[in-house]
Amino acid sequence: MSGPDTASIPLASRAGRWIVVSTVLGSGVAFLDGSVVNVALPAIGRDTGGGFAVLQWVLDAYLLTLSALLLLGGALGDRYGRRRVFQVGLVVFTAASLGCGLAPTGEALIVARLVQGAGGALLVPGSLALINSTIAAEDRGRAVGTWAGFTGVSSALGPFLGGWLVDAASWRWVFFINVPLAALAFAVTARHVPETRSGQAGPPDLLGSASVTFGLAGATYALIELPARGWTPLTAAALVVGVLGLAAFPFVELRGRHPILPLNLFSSRQFTGANLTTFSVYAALSGALFLLSLQLQQTMGYSALQAGLATLPITVIMLLISGRMGAIAQRTGPRLPMSIGPLGCAAGLVLLTRAQPGAAYLSGVVPGVVVFGLGLSVTVAPLTSAVLASVDADRTGVASGVNNAISRLAGLVAVAVLPLVAGMSDPGGTVGTGFTRAMLISAGACALGGALSWFTVGDRRLGVDPVAVPAVDHCCQDPCTCERP
Structure with missing residues (x-):
């Protein structure tokens, strides 16, 4: 099945069950990662150094690219194929998770988290979009309920698993655990999930995405680094970039033909x-x-x-x-x-x-x-x-x-x-x-x-x-x- 949306696969069919398995595995990777990082922060701080600002960046680097690119990720899936973008997200997220686990310094970990967030922005919107675009309408509510139940379990296990991994091995395993799960999700998706896309999707709003990304990045850098570094040329420039980017964003969206954020x-x-x-x-x-x-x-x-x-x-x-x-x-x-x-x-x-x-x-x-x-x-x-x-x-x-x-x-x-x-x-x-x-x-x-x-x-x-x-x-x-x- 390819091309425009053809949501006709019964949930009770073998194909329908594999679609749910794929989306649960793909979402579970992101959800598990999100729920284990907090408990690993003190261990990360002890190992990498850098103080309180590094701990803030370990969380905010991921959230920065995820929040800024999330709507763009959904639009890319609609235009270029939801399965394809979902798989790209899995690859990027997994490679970045490996980079997080191998990071020799706090700075390297932060860069890997930025990339991980970008992967999540492709992965997260695709999960339910795959269900909505392939499962028959009369089964969709049950499919989403099944998805929600299993992903909820993965979230609930996250703090326990993360704490156990940190105490028994190392904080690095909080990120390494993503690799086999994502590899399995990729294989299941490639073999069992059909491709769908929207026949009415317009070109992605790259200018709007750039505006909000630079705006959030500049503002976040200034807010985190000002207490530690004070006013330096870099923090001042970051604040200016942040303010200008965020101020320009609504005007870019008002003028765009396919805005990522329809202000109306x-x-x-x-x-x-x-x-x-x-x-x-x-x-x-x-x-x-x-x-x-x-x-x-x-x-x-x-x-x-x-x-x-x-x-x-x-x-x-x-x-x-x-x-x-x-x-x-x-x-x-x-x-x-x-x-x-x-x-x-x-x-x-x-x-x-x-x-x-x-x-x-x-x-x-x-x-x-x-x-x-x-x-x-x-x-x-x-x-x-x-x-x-x-x-x-x-x-x-x-x-x-x-x-x-x-x-x-x-x-x-x-x-x-x-x-x-x-x-x-x-x-x-x-x-x-x-x-x-x-x-x-x-x-x-x-x-x-x-x-x-x-x-x-x-x-x-x-x-x-x-x-x-x-x-x-x-x-x-x-x-x-x-x-x-």
């Missing part, structure tokens, strides 16, 4: 509000979990495995509850859960301020991660449905991609900005005394997300099928990693 989507109040909520909540999630992993290991003396297991309740709660919340939002509308859920997240982050030296796990950590997990579970599924219900049916794909990219952008900004505003600039790479302040700032961001939802999101019942939209988180840097269709 934001004429919908609900779409804008839901994406602002996404940015607030997922910025708090990414920044808080980044610093919590460092706090547990550097300040409280946890091993990497113990730190990975410490945040596992968030993923377990997400897997158990998010689907039910999607069904509730289907009946009641998204406004109330999207307002209450972020407040629950905020309460959980306030409780995490008790994660201090001498505190027991059950009293200092568990209450915060459980309450935070409950709040996130209440938020995510209604948020997904609200985004998709705010646009016409033929634009749900691009709306979903925009929301996905915004969630990654939120993580990028949070990892760069939160340590700065919380007063963390320890050259030794430790959290220092700013952990409590950072948790409270993150709690404030979540509360802001709840308020935004209350004033911008409608309360009418949704017409989006909660089975066809997996109610799972899409922050690939955290233990509840997943993506939007």
Whole structure:
């Protein structure tokens, strides 16, 4: 099967099952990588040196290219073939993972992470696009549900596996583990997945992609390096490039014939509000979990495995509850859960301020991660449905991609900005005394997300099928990693 979309393969057929296996394996590589890196950060810092800024870059280098190129990756798949772009993403991601594992210095690791993010930007959009373009419409919801369940399991195993690999072998195996999985995914895709493409896809928006990439790169470099280096010609130039690139981006998109970000989507109040909520909540999630992993290991003396297991309740709660919340939002509308859920997240982050030296796990950590997990579970599924219900049916794909990219952008900004505003600039790479302040700032961001939802999101019942939209988180840097269709 080749050429334009021909979604006619039954899920129960041998071909349909192989397609799901391929997408689960391909997505699982990215999801597993995202959920294991946080617990490896202290070990990476000890081995490579470079201080706190290097740890920030290990996360943000990946998120930079992923968030900037994510929409372009989806457009390339539509135009040049989803299977082809998916396989290219696998190759790039795997080669970069090997480079990460072999990196002799922190700088080399950061470069490899940049490439890994570019591979992820080709790989991540292709996973569900392959299902949507090949599986018969009547089976698609079940196929996506199967995909979501298996990828959720891979995300849940990530912190445990990452911690075990760091303690038993080396942080380098956190990246090496991707190689055999991706090789298997490539082989299955090449043999069993048909090629599809959109007959109406226009040329990729390279100018828009360049503008946002240079803008994010310059701004991120300035935000991370200014506390350590101060004002130098390089940091000043990076800030100027960042501001100019980001300022030019909306004008480039308005003039482009095939923009990666159609700005008229934001004429919908609900779409804008839901994406602002996404940015607030997922910025708090990414920044808080980044610093919590460092706090547990550097300040409280946890091993990497113990730190990975410490945040596992968030993923377990997400897997158990998010689907039910999607069904509730289907009946009641998204406004109330999207307002209450972020407040629950905020309460959980306030409780995490008790994660201090001498505190027991059950009293200092568990209450915060459980309450935070409950709040996130209440938020995510209604948020997904609200985004998709705010646009016409033929634009749900691009709306979903925009929301996905915004969630990654939120993580990028949070990892760069939160340590700065919380007063963390320890050259030794430790959290220092700013952990409590950072948790409270993150709690404030979540509360802001709840308020935004209350004033911008409608309360009418949704017409989006909660089975066809997996109610799972899409922050690939955290233990509840997943993506939007």
